[in-house]
Amino acid sequence: MTGYASEPVPTVQFGGREDVLDLGWGHPHPAALPVRQWAEAGRAAMDRYGPAALTYGHSAGPGPLIEWLRHRLGQCDALIPRPDQVFVTAGASHGLDLVSALLCRPGDTVLVDSPTYHLALRVLADREVGLRAAPVDGEGIDPDATGDLIGRVHREGGRVPMVYLVPTFNNPSGRSLSAARRAALVAVARRAGTVLVEDDTYRELAYDGPAPPSLFSLDDSGPVARIGSFAKTVAPGLRLGWVTGSAELVRALRLRGSVDSGGGVNHTTALAMAEFARAGGYERHLSGIRDRYRAQRDALIGAVRRELPDVGYDPPAGGWFLWLCLPQPRGGTALLPHAEAHGMSYLPGTPFFVTGAGHRFLRLSFSLFGPELLAEAVRRLAAAYRSDAFQRDPAAGPDG
Amino acid sequence: MTGYASEPVPTVQFGGREDVLDLGWGHPHPAALPVRQWAEAGRAAMDRYGPAALTYGHSAGPGPLIEWLRHRLGQCDALIPRPDQVFVTAGASHGLDLVSALLCRPGDTVLVDSPTYHLALRVLADREVGLRAAPVDGEGIDPDATGDLIGRVHREGGRVPMVYLVPTFNNPSGRSLSAARRAALVAVARRAGTVLVEDDTYRELAYDGPAPPSLFSLDDSGPVARIGSFAKTVAPGLRLGWVTGSAELVRALRLRGSVDSGGGVNHTTALAMAEFARAGGYERHLSGIRDRYRAQRDALIGAVRRELPDVGYDPPAGGWFLWLCLPQPRGGTALLPHAEAHGMSYLPGTPFFVTGAGHRFLRLSFSLFGPELLAEAVRRLAAAYRSDAFQRDPAAGPDG
Numbered sequence: 096m097t098g099y100a101s102e103p104v105p106t107v108q109f110g111g112r113e114d115v116l117d118l119g120w121g122h123p124h125p126a127a128l129p130v131r132q133w134a135e136a137g138r139a140a141m142d143r144y145g146p147a148a149l150t151y152g153h154s155a156g157p158g159p160l161i162e163w164l165r166h167r168l169g170q171c172d173a174l175i176p177r178p179d180q181v182f183v184t185a186g187a188s189h190g191l192d193l194v195s196a197l198l199c200r201p202g203d204t205v206l207v208d209s210p211t212y213h214l215a216l217r218v219l220a221d222r223e224v225g226l227r228a229a230p231v232d233g234e235g236i237d238p239d240a241t242g243d244l245i246g247r248v249h250r251e252g253g254r255v256p257m258v259y260l261v262p263t264f265n266n267p268s269g270r271s272l273s274a275a276r277r278a279a280l281v282a283v284a285r286r287a288g289t290v291l292v293e294d295d296t297y298r299e300l301a302y303d304g305p306a307p308p309s310l311f312s313l314d315d316s317g318p319v320a321r322i323g324s325f326a327k328t329v330a331p332g333l334r335l336g337w338v339t340g341s342a343e344l345v346r347a348l349r350l351r352g353s354v355d356s357g358g359g360v361n362h363t364t365a366l367a368m369a370e371f372a373r374a375g376g377y378e379r380h381l382s383g384i385r386d387r388y389r390a391q392r393d394a395l396i397g398a399v400r401r402e403l404p405d406v407g408y409d410p411p412a413g414g415w416f417l418w419l420c421l422p423q424p425r426g427g428t429a430l431l432p433h434a435e436a437h438g439m440s441y442l443p444g445t446p447f448f449v450t451g452a453g454h455r456f457l458r459l460s461f462s463l464f465g466p467e468l469l470a471e472a473v474r475r476l477a478a479a480y481r482s483d484a485f486q487r488d489p490a491a492g493p494d495g
Numbered sequence: 496m497t498g499y500a501s502e503p504v505p506t507v508q509f510g511g512r513e514d515v516l517d518l519g520w521g522h523p524h525p526a527a528l529p530v531r532q533w534a535e536a537g538r539a540a541m542d543r544y545g546p547a548a549l550t551y552g553h554s555a556g557p558g559p560l561i562e563w564l565r566h567r568l569g570q571c572d573a574l575i576p577r578p579d580q581v582f583v584t585a586g587a588s589h590g591l592d593l594v595s596a597l598l599c600r601p602g603d604t605v606l607v608d609s610p611t612y613h614l615a616l617r618v619l620a621d622r623e624v625g626l627r628a629a630p631v632d633g634e635g636i637d638p639d640a641t642g643d644l645i646g647r648v649h650r651e652g653g654r655v656p657m658v659y660l661v662p663t664f665n666n667p668s669g670r671s672l673s674a675a676r677r678a679a680l681v682a683v684a685r686r687a688g689t690v691l692v693e694d695d696t697y698r699e700l701a702y703d704g705p706a707p708p709s710l711f712s713l714d715d716s717g718p719v720a721r722i723g724s725f726a727k728t729v730a731p732g733l734r735l736g737w738v739t740g741s742a743e744l745v746r747a748l749r750l751r752g753s754v755d756s757g758g759g760v761n762h763t764t765a766l767a768m769a770e771f772a773r774a775g776g777y778e779r780h781l782s783g784i785r786d787r788y789r790a791q792r793d794a795l796i797g798a799v800r801r802e803l804p805d806v807g808y809d810p811p812a813g814g815w816f817l818w819l820c821l822p823q824p825r826g827g828t829a830l831l832p833h834a835e836a837h838g839m840s841y842l843p844g845t846p847f848f849v850t851g852a853g854h855r856f857l858r859l860s861f862s863l864f865g866p867e868l869l870a871e872a873v874r875r876l877a878a879a880y881r882s883d884a885f886q887r888d889p890a891a892g893p894d895g
Contacts, residue, residue: 106559134541137767141533150508153506156504157505178504185585188756189753189757214755218756362734
C-alpha cells in the first residue's frame with residue numbers, strides 16, 4: 096500500500112488554527128473519546144455475533160441495540176418506546192435528513208425555533224422548503240402563537256409538515272423549554288397535524304439534575320419525532336443515532352429505498368455500540384464525561400463572570416454551549432475579527448436565526464477545551480472586547 | 496444492562512427459512528466475511544489515529560482512505576481519480592440516494608437499464624421521479640436509442656437528469672456492456688447533459704480476467720458518477736462505499752447539509768477500512784473471496800447445465816448472480832411457488848424491470864451458499880420445474 100506520504104484530503108473536520116483558541120467548534124474533548132473502549136467493543140461484537148455483525152442488518156437497526164436503547168430511555172426520559180417505535184440512524188443529522196425527507200415536499204413551510212442549530216437549517220434547506228421562524232418570547236418557542244402561525248399558513252393553502260427545535264439544552268442557547276410549554280406545544284402539533292421534530296442530542300449531558308421529559312414522552316402516537324445521537328455521549332465519528340416516533344413513522348423510515356437496500360444504515364457500528372453499552376459500559380463512560388463537561392462549563396462561566404461582568408447569559412444546565420449577549424450597542428458579529436486578532440474565536444449569533452437577527456449574540460463551546468484553555472480564551476475575548484480597536488470600530492455600532 | 500432476553504427486533508436482514516435454500520438473497524457467504532481481520536482493523540485505527548478516529552471527520556471522507564481508494568482504482572480500473580473527485584459514502588445505496596437527491600427534482604424522468612437492480616428502483620422512486628426503461632437490445636442498453644429518447648423527453652419539456660445502470664457484472668443478468676457501447680453511451684450523456692449513474696458494485700468480483708474500464712474512466716469531467724462499495728468485497732454491514740465524479744459533483748455532495756453537519760458519513764469505519772487495506776490486507780482478502788465465489792459460480796452453472804439443460808443463460812464473468820430464462824411458455828414468476836414447495840427459492844424476474852416484463856426470468860444468487868448447497872438447490876428447482884403440478888399449472892401458461 097502506498098499513498099500515505101501525501102495526504103491531500105485531511106483526516107478530520109476540525110481545522111485547528113495555530114495560536115487561535117477556537118470555541119466555535121461543537122466538538123468533543125479528545126480525552127472524552129473512548130478510544131480503548133471502542134476498540135474493545137468492536138472486537139466484542141465480532142466475537143459475539145461473528146459474520147452476523149458484518150452482513151446486511153435489520154432495516155430498523157439491530158435488535159440488541161434497540162433493546163438497550165429502550166432500557167436506557169427508560170432511565171433518562173419519561174417513556175420507554177415500544178420496539179416498533181425505534182429506528183437506528185447514521186447520526187442525528189442523518190436522522191433529520193431522513194425524517195424531513197419523509198415529511199416534507201418542496202415548497203412546504205417548515206417552522207424552526209430561534210435561535211436553533213445552524214447546520215440543521217442547512218439540512219432542511221436541502222428539502223427546498225421555506226424556513227420560517229416560529230414565534231418566540233423570553234421563555235422560548237410560544238405554543239399558542241406557533242399554532243396561530245400554522246393556522247395562517249394553512250388558510251393561505253400552505254402545508255406545515257414539521258417544526259424543528261432543540262427543546263432540551265438547546266444549541267446554541269443552552270436553555271430548556273418549560274414543562275407547561277412542552278405540553279402546550281405537543282397539543283398544538285396534535286391539533287394542527289404537524290410533527291414536532293425534537294432534536295434531543297444533548298439530553299444525556301445534564302449537569303445539574305435530570306433533563307426534562309422529552310416532547311416524545313408526552314405523546315408517542317404521532318405528533319413528535321425525537322432524534323437522538325451517540326455523537327455527544329460516545330463519539331461523533333461513529334455516525335450513530337436513533338429516532339423514536341410513531342410505529343407508522345418508523346415503518347416509513349424502514350421502507351425508504353436506501354434503508355431497505357442497505358440493510359439498515361450502520362449495522363456493524365450499531366452492534367459494537369450494543370457491546371460498548373453492555374454491563375454498564377455506557378453509563379460509566381457517560382458519568383466520566385459528564386463530570387468533565389460540567390467542570391468545563393463551570394470554568395467557562397467563571398471566566399466570563401470575572402472577565403466580562405457586563406455580558407448577559409443564562410447558565411446552561413446541560414449541553415455544550417454558553418450563549419452570550421453583548422451589551423448594547425455592541426455585537427458578536429462585529430467583535431469576531433477583534434477576537435481572532437487576540438487569538439480566540441467563536442460562532443457569532445446570526446447563523447442560528449433564519450430571521451437575520453442575532454447580531455448581539457455569540458456562542459462559546461465549552462466542549463473541546465479543558466478549564467485552563469477556556470479561561471485563557473475568555474481572557475483573550477475580554478481583551479478584544481475592551482480594546483480601543485473594537486470600541487472605536489464603526490462596525491461595532493448599533494447594527495454591528 | 497437488561498433486555499437481551501427478549502429480542503423483538505431481529506439482528507440481521509436475512510430471514511432464513513427452515514428447509515428452504517433461498518437463492519433470492521444477494522448476501523455474502525458467512526465464511527467470506529473477515530470477522531477476525533475487521534476486529535484487528537478497528538483496533539489498529541484506534542491505535543494509529545487515537546481520538547481523531549472518533550471525532551467529526553472530513554466531509555469528503557478521511558484522507559487516508561481516499562488515498563488508498565485512488566491507489567486501488569488505479570489497479571482495478573483504467574483511471575486514477577483526483578483526490579477532489581472522490582467522496583466516501585455510507586454504502587452504495589446511500590451513494591445513489593445522495594447523488595440522485597442532488598441531480599433530481601420531483602417529476603423528472605430518470606432512465607434505467609433493463610433488467611437492473613430492483614432496490615435501486617426503490618431508491619429512485621423516493622425521489623418522486625418518473626422511471627422509464629432506456630431502450631435495450633440483445634447487447635444491453637442501446638446508446639443511440641437512449642439518446643433519441645432523451646431528446647424526445649427534452650422536446651416535451653421534461654428533464655432527464657440521470658440514467659441508472661450497472662454496466663459491469665450487472666445485477667441481475669451478470670452481463671457487462673461492450674467497450675463500444677460504453678464509449679457511445681458516455682458520448683450520448685455528454686451531448687444530452689445527463690449524468691450516467693454507474694453502479695460499479697461488482698467490479699472487484701471478476702472471475703475470468705479484469706473487469707472492463709468503468710464509464711467514469713472514459714470521461715471524468717461530469718457525465719458519469721460512479722458508485723462503488725465495500726459491501727461485496729469486505730462486508731455489507733459496514734455501510735461503506737464511495738462515489739467518483741467530477742470535482743463539482745463531489746463539492747456538492749460535501750455541501751449537503753447532513754454531510755457537512757455530520758462530519759462525513761462514516762468516519763470511524765472509513766479509517767478502520769484504511770487499516771484493513773494497509774499492507775495488502777484488502778488484496779489478500781479479495782483474492783480469497785474471489786476464489787470462493789468463482790467456485791460457487793462454477794458449481795451453480797454446472798448444476799444448471801446438468802439439471803436444467805433446456806434453460807437459457809449467459810455465464811456471468813463476475814458478480815453474484817445467474818440469470819435464467821425458462822423456455823416458452825414457462826416463466827420464473829409461475830415457477831416460484833412450486834420451487835418453494837420443493838424447498839428452494841429465488842427472485843423472479845419482474846422486479847428487475849420497470850416495464851412489467853421479466854416473467855420468463857429468474858435470478859439465482861450464488862453468493863450465500865457453498866457448492867454443495869447450490870447444487871442441491873438446483874436439484875430442487877429442477878424437480879419443481881419437471882413436476883406435474885408445475886407443468887399442469889394454468890398460471891404457468893404463456894403469460895405465466
